[in-house]
């Protein structure tokens with residue numbers, strides 16, 4: 001397996017049979033008081049920081065029996081600081097016309113709006129399926145300007161096989177139907193976990209801290225703790241939409257908390 005950045009530099013790799021690309025869509029700035037303690041109060045140190053800059057990452061997968069799969073599509077024209085996916089895919093040498101399956105972790109603007117480029121073009125002209133947790137369907141169907149994609153929607157439940165080697169993992173709490181995707185190459189295991197972490201600089205060290213836009217903070221917190229625990233035990237690569245570039249790394253147990261080690265070498 002090889003992990004590469006959009007500029008195709010190798011981040012980590014043992015064999016070249018499998019490849020995961022981290023594709024930056026840009027970034028978003030969010031108010032720092034969205035970081036919340038377990039009583040849903042803003043965290044004082046963070047609130048003083050004013051704004052937080054969150055990476056927006058998408059991921060593409062390829063291998064002998066895996067091709068044309070993209071996880072999340074970025075923000076498209078939602079904000080001026082996102083919508084770079086078309087460019088970063090070109091830099092990575094990935095033709096957007098080769099994408100057949102888009103697996104969405106959820107339907108928030110910074111994940112689903114990238115189906116359309118900032119200037120309104122369809123970015124993936126040969127898309128055959130848009131996978132999402134069944135709980136995310138309603139919010140997608142409410143987006144009228146995405147109506148043309150409705151015939152492609154394929155709702156999944158926890159454990160469903162999405163494609164070769166790719167399985168849906170329900171990760172409840174952040175948004176309706178929030179779903180991760182587990183990718184197993186027999187050499188490495190990945191979990192593309194969407195919005196389990198928004199502020200990597202603090203949430204690995206204090207996983208009890210939540211995000212103001214988590215729909216159900218207690219559930220989101222429990223899910224985050226389970227994901228960290230399981231990924232640390234199994235040595236699973238984690239890949240997050242808002243982890244700092246390159247958005248892929250390992251989580252390790254550190255006392256009562258965790259540490260995060262990004263894929264290095266880029």
Ligand SMILES: [Zn+2]
Pocket residue numbers: 108110111195241242
């Ligand atoms: Zn997000």
